[in-house]
Amino acid sequence: MDPLNSSSSSEDSNDQKRFSSVLITTFTTVFLAELGDKTQVATLLLTAQSGKPLVVFVGSSLALICSSLVGVLLGRWIATKMPAERFNYMAGILMVGIGLLLGIQSINGLILSHNAV
């Protein structure tokens, strides 16, 4: 199913490498993006309000896992709806767009905090 490197003899090791590289890429990007994210404040409020951090953590973890699943399934579904090249192009533009947006926000924040000092 993976047209890119299906011919090479060391298919398993190559496939394994691609699997781990995709996993690490996804982990790092999502981890960094989520760390600075505001949704965690919501879970903290729920924890403070309920006094049951474990229940809140389980609830939010399940929600996060489900939202990852939705993202993965949606990505695969959309990818089947159009030629790979076009999806790569649109996904690339989306990622660069978000990257620029985050970059601008962070530079703005740095400038503002710098002036405030």
Add this chain to the structure above:
Amino acid sequence: MIFPLLITTFTTVFLAELGDKTQLATLAISGTSNKPLAVFLGSSVALVFASFLGVLAGGSIATLIPANILKMLAAFGFLIIGVKLLWPLTHGAEQVNSEH
């Protein structure tokens, strides 16, 4: 009392994450890498671990590492993926495997 709280938390976080940049990243990577399991594992572990650290840090890691730095790092992450996706298209497919 536990179950309503579980449902409230689940819905709150699920709706908050819908269309969030992390979900868009997962969508983009899973659609272009055809390694859905790797993407699902990477994204789920990252999200749960980040929210765990958030709980530990009492709110958000921003108390330890300034939010702007986190955002800057995240920005690089997105840009690298974006450029990796766009590079083969702008430089023609035959150059994809050339060592440059």
